[in-house]
Amino acid sequence: MKPVLYLVGCATPAVLEIADPIKQAQGRGWDVCLILTPTAGLWLESELEDLAALTGHPVRMRYKLPGQPDVLPPPDAVLVAPASFNTINKWASGHADTLALGLITEGIGKRLPLVALPYLNSAQAAHSAFSRSVDQLRADGVRVLLGDADDHFPHVIGGPRKPFPWSLALDALNNTLRS
Ligand SMILES: Cc1cc2nc3c(=O)[nH]c(=O)nc-3n(C[C@H](O)[C@H](O)[C@H](O)COP(=O)(O)O)c2cc1C
Numbered sequence: 495m496k497p498v499l500y501l502v503g504c505a506t507p508a509v510l511e512i513a514d515p516i517k518q519a520q521g522r523g524w525d526v527c528l529i530l531t532p533t534a535g536l537w538l539e540s541e542l543e544d545l546a547a548l549t550g551h552p553v554r555m556r557y558k559l560p561g562q563p564d565v566l567p568p569p570d571a572v573l574v575a576p577a578s579f580n581t582i583n584k585w586a587s588g589h590a591d592t593l594a595l596g597l598i599t600e601g602i603g604k605r606l607p608l609v610a611l612p613y614l615n616s617a618q619a620a621h622s623a624f625s626r627s628v629d630q631l632r633a634d635g636v637r638v639l640l641g642d643a644d645d646h647f648p649h650v651i652g653g654p655r656k657p658f659p660w661s662l663a664l665d666a667l668n669n670t671l672r673s
Contacts, residue, residue, distance in 0.1 A: 497570040499524040499667070502594045504578035505533035506613040508658040512538070515575065515660040516548055522664060527551045527566045531581060531594045557593045571671060572601050575663050576613035579624060585610075586627035586634075607670040608636040611663040637670050639663060 499519055503509040512528065519526045526549050530538060535555035538545065542553050552565050574581070574594075581595065590596040601608050610631065618624060628638050639662060 496523055496525040497671075498567045499526050500529055500566075500569040500572045500597060501526055502529045502531075502572060502574045502577075502598060503534045503538075504531045504574070504576055504581045504594070504613075505537055506576040506578050508576035508613045509534045509537060511658070513541075513545065513548060515573075515664065516545070518660055519573075519664055522668070525550075525567070527569070528553045529594050529597060530555045531578070531592050532556065554593055557596065569597075569601070569606060571607040571609075571667055572598060573609050573611070573663055573667055574598055575609075575611035575660065576658065577610045579612070579614050579618040579621070582610065582612055582631070582638075583623050583627045586630040602634045602636065605635065607667065609663055609666045609670055610636055610638045611659070612638070612640065613658060637666055639666055 501512070501516065501519065503512050509530070516526050516528065528545055528549050528551070530553060532555050535542070535553070538553075546553050554566060558564070574585075581592075581598075584591075584595055585598050588599055590599045598608065612628075614624070628640065631638050
């Protein structure tokens with residue numbers, strides 16, 4: 495059985511290329527399940543069938559109704575990428591009003607390996623809530639990738655668009671699983 499990766503995508507421009515990291519993760523041996531925030535789901539509406547075919551699982555965006563069965567296998571690890579300003583702040587303060595937030599807030603309680611790769615503009619990154627949220631998530635055991643002491647690529651954008659470093663997130667996930 496392959497380990498199951500929940501890839502949680504938020505509504506930032508990098509989510510439009512989500513098929514690439516799915517293929518990269520599959521190449522590294524993961525069974526990938528895609529979860530999108532409702533807004534990210536709208537942005538990718540025309541690709542949802544193709545993404546479901548690529549992963550072999552339904553793309554989930556909303557909570558099931560009470561009594562409905564789970565349609566995804568349970569996760570071995572979770573990668574939140576691209577992680578939006580909105581979802582990072584709500585995750586850190588414990589909101590669960592989207593399926594994505596429900597899964598990742600519970601993921602902290604379940605001590606699942608959790609990696610987040612934010613994609614923000616510089617104005618969002620300058621808001622004090624962001625650094626507070628990153629500190630809180632790290633204290634809760636989430637590996638948040640920024641251009642920090644880990645010497646990861648800085649994802650905070652403001653100038654020309656740089657490629658989103660999906661492979662760094664997948665490397666971090668493997669390292670988190672090993673440690
Ligand atoms: C064209 C466009 C680009 C955006 N880029 C970003 C971004 O880079 N980072 C970010 O955090 N939010 C960005 N946003 C705002 C988010 O889409 C918005 O905060 C949304 O509520 C996030 O919802 P989610 O966290 O549930 O996915 C962008 C919005 C639009 C319309």
